[in-house]
Amino acid sequence: MYTTIVSTSVLNELVSNHTPFIIDARHDLMDASAGRAAYAAGHIRGAHFLHLDEDLSGQKTGTNGRHPLPNQSVLADKLSQLGLSQNQQVIVYDANNGMMAARAWWLLRELGHEAVAVLDGGIAEWQKQGYDVSTEMPPMSMTETFLAHPPLNTSITANEILAQLDDDHYTVIDARAPERYRGDVEPIDPVGGHIPHAINAFFMNNLNDDGTFKNATLLREQWQKIIGKKPIQQIVNQCGSGVTACHNILAQHIAGLKGAALYPGSWSEWCSDTSRPVATGND
Numbered sequence: 001m002y003t004t005i006v007s008t009s010v011l012n013e014l015v016s017n018h019t020p021f022i023i024d025a026r027h028d029l030m031d032a033s034a035g036r037a038a039y040a041a042g043h044i045r046g047a048h049f050l051h052l053d054e055d056l057s058g059q060k061t062g063t064n065g066r067h068p069l070p071n072q073s074v075l076a077d078k079l080s081q082l083g084l085s086q087n088q089q090v091i092v093y094d095a096n097n098g099m100m101a102a103r104a105w106w107l108l109r110e111l112g113h114e115a116v117a118v119l120d121g122g123i124a125e126w127q128k129q130g131y132d133v134s135t136e137m138p139p140m141s142m143t144e145t146f147l148a149h150p151p152l153n154t155s156i157t158a159n160e161i162l163a164q165l166d167d168d169h170y171t172v173i174d175a176r177a178p179e180r181y182r183g184d185v186e187p188i189d190p191v192g193g194h195i196p197h198a199i200n201a202f203f204m205n206n207l208n209d210d211g212t213f214k215n216a217t218l219l220r221e222q223w224q225k226i227i228g229k230k231p232i233q234q235i236v237n238q239c240g241s242g243v244t245a246c247h248n249i250l251a252q253h254i255a256g257l258k259g260a261a262l263y264p265g266s267w268s269e270w271c272s273d274t275s276r277p278v279a280t281g282n283d
Contacts, residue, residue: 002117042133065269093119112149
């Protein structure tokens with residue numbers, strides 16, 4: 001069972017044996033149609049496409065962030081209709097350095113499905129290694145009902161963070177780019193800045209230059225420097241809308257640091273309420 005990342009060679013072997021359930025999670029935050037178009041142009045054989053906005057997010061209210069968590073039953077039903085079996089190995093990939101795939105990884109774990117891993121390096125690495133892509137649509141072969149089980153994750157609300165904002169119980173880790181964290185620029189949300197006392201740990205720092213994840217030893221050293229002596233259970237990961245924060249959680253898992261929480265609404269939810277405090281710069 002693979003629970004964090006897999007290499008392209010491992011996936012190719014799994015595909016040869018027709019064992020994995022593959023999810024294509026490609027998406028462009030600035031062009032919501034790009035992922036589906038890329039999937040149609042060529043995807044890993046057998047992969048099913050899931051859209052970040054339509055499948056991997058729930059209904060927006062204007063105050064719950066740009067990518068609120070989907071209803072668990074709705075997502076479980078979707079996966080069941082596509083043919084996912086209980087305990088089947090799931091492999092997720094994207095073309096965005098793992099950021100979208102990590103969101104799908106976290107959501108499968110939220111459904112209690114442990115056998116889910118991200119393709120290291122995504123479809124770019126797959127094609128770089130000479131493996132084929134296909135334009136054929138996989139059959140919807142429902143063989144059994146896929147059911148949600150108790151979550152394997154921990155999540156936390158804005159109110160829980162706010163209630164202990166000044167007592168150092170939680171350490172909030174912001175996965176966004178440094179310039180967005182500081183509030184120098186804000187290309188997506190209406191307000192720039194970050195949650196007071198949050199530490200910036202840009203998700204791209206989890207990766208090597210080729211877009212694959214750093215090895216477990218390097219990631220553990222890197223994250224131990226960020227977290228310090230704080231128990232991992234008191235770490236809260238957030239980003240702009242609960243997507244790249246999952247990338248940091250995945251990296252923490254690779255490093256053997258399991259148990260950190262996700263703040264799903266993240267900055268887009270936090271800044272929607274003007275009564276919540278905002279920090280800028282490196283404060």
